[in-house]
Amino acid sequence: MLDERPAHCTLNCNRCAKPCPTDAIHTLTPLEVMSLGLGQKAEVDQARCRAWARGHECMKCQRVCPIAGALTGVERPENLPSRNGQRVQVPVVNKDLCIGCNQCATVCVMTPAAIGSPLPPHSDAAPSRPGMPNMPGGY
Numbered sequence: 001m002l003d004e005r006p007a008h009c010t011l012n013c014n015r016c017a018k019p020c021p022t023d024a025i026h027t028l029t030p031l032e033v034m035s036l037g038l039g040q041k042a043e044v045d046q047a048r049c050r051a052w053a054r055g056h057e058c059m060k061c062q063r064v065c066p067i068a069g070a071l072t073g074v075e076r077p078e079n080l081p082s083r084n085g086q087r088v089q090v091p092v093v094n095k096d097l098c099i100g101c102n103q104c105a106t107v108c109v110m111t112p113a114a115i116g117s118p119l120p121p122h123s124d125a126a127p128s129r130p131g132m133p134n135m136p137g138g139y
Helices: 030-036 050-054 060-064 103-107
Strands: 071-075 089-093
Touching: 050 089, 060 071, 060 089, 060 103
Parallel strands: none
Antiparallel strands: 071 089
16 A cells, blocks of 8 residues: 655754765754744644544644644634543644644544645545545545
8 A cells, every 4th residue: 555645854864965966955954954944834624633623632743743832732612513522632733833844744544644734635525534545436
């Protein structure tokens, strides 16, 4: 099975710079990485996120985020139906701190991921289920 999710970029890795024979890709310091951003800022698809849409406790994305405060959990709004009346945390991206490393997308249980940078396109043609790829025409 092919996993179409983009790989994440790890701080202090610099694997892309090491094999470059012309030094066109130079080794970035952690400060440079954070100041430039590694990519587009992450977004959350609230309609597909398990915590936002279904009230399921998850927050795997927050646990892998390498930048403190870039991905926080807030209490799910009361106007959304909750599972068994329990209050759950939902992910919220702080665009000022997010560096676009995409580690959040690599742990998201939804396929395509309900969080990431850039957010994967979503088609209503085939429903997403955790651990199941979106296949043309269903499963």
